[in-house]
Amino acid sequence: GQQLNQSPQSMFIQEGEDVSMNCTSSSIFNTWLWYKQDPGEGPVLLIALYKAGELTSNGRLTAQFGITRKDSFLNISASIPSDVGIYFCAGFTSGTYKYIFGTGTRLKVLA
Amino acid sequence: NAGVTQTPKFQVLKTGQSMTLQCAQDMNHEYMSWYRQDPGMGLRLIHYSVGAGITDQGEVPNGYNVSRSTTEDFPLRLLSAAPSQTSVYFCASSRDSSNYGYTFGSGTRLTVV
Numbered sequence: 001g002q003q004l005n006q007s008p009q010s011m012f013i014q015e016g017e018d019v020s021m022n023c024t025s026s027s028i029f030n031t032w033l034w035y036k037q038d039p040g041e042g043p044v045l046l047i048a049l050y051k052a053g054e055l056t057s058n059g060r061l062t063a064q065f066g067i068t069r070k071d072s073f074l075n076i077s078a079s080i081p082s083d084v085g086i087y088f089c090a091g092f093t094s095g096t097y098k099y100i101f102g103t104g105t106r107l108k109v110l111a
Numbered sequence: 112n113a114g115v116t117q118t119p120k121f122q123v124l125k126t127g128q129s130m131t132l133q134c135a136q137d138m139n140h141e142y143m144s145w146y147r148q149d150p151g152m153g154l155r156l157i158h159y160s161v162g163a164g165i166t167d168q169g170e171v172p173n174g175y176n177v178s179r180s181t182t183e184d185f186p187l188r189l190l191s192a193a194p195s196q197t198s199v200y201f202c203a204s205s206r207d208s209s210n211y212g213y214t215f216g217s218g219t220r221l222t223v224v
Contacts, residue, residue: 003153103152
């Protein structure tokens with residue numbers, strides 16, 4: 001089945017550092033979503049992107065919908081310990097009724 | 112407002128046993144899905160429903176059945192459990208089949224021995 005490739009798979013960073021991660025696909029999507037999963041919980045929606053080139057922020061998080069519509073990027077500025085978790089991207093194409101999820105980026109923040 | 116409720120939270124099954132994972136949402140969402148999460152594999156779609164009485168297969172449907180008799184409930188049945196079905200299962204719902212994103216339940220961790 002189709003899956004999205006996320007990079008990096010995991011990362012350790014120091015508190016206060018900025019974080020960048022990306023998601024790529026061989027298919028075009030109409031919508032890109034970014035989720036965060038805390039340990040033992042379900043994913044929670046962080047940011048939704050609906051237009052190629054769109055840049056959207058949610059607090060310290062900024063995400064971009066790639067111009068080719070085949071990729072998306074998430075940046076976290078000034079990371080804090082509670083940013084630890086798994087970040088998933090998801091793509092959606094109108095009419096398919098399916099969200100395709102990425103493999104996840106596991107973030108660990110060192111205080 | 113409870114959102115999406117999954118039960119049980121943990122379950123251990125023996126190979127060959129059957130069981131039903133329950134999922135209920137109280138947001139009047141039309142669209143519901145089941146995903147499984149395995150290490151390094153992300154979330155893979157098992158089955159989904161675009162409304163009561165309508166279900167369809169996702170990427171990994173083998174060994175699972177679903178039904179949607181009401182808007183609120185979307186149970187996932189394991190017919191004859193296998194060790195390969197050891198996973199964390201998430202139910203999710205969305206207000207319709209468009210692009211507003213899912214609300215996820217907190218998951219069911221299933222171990223098949």
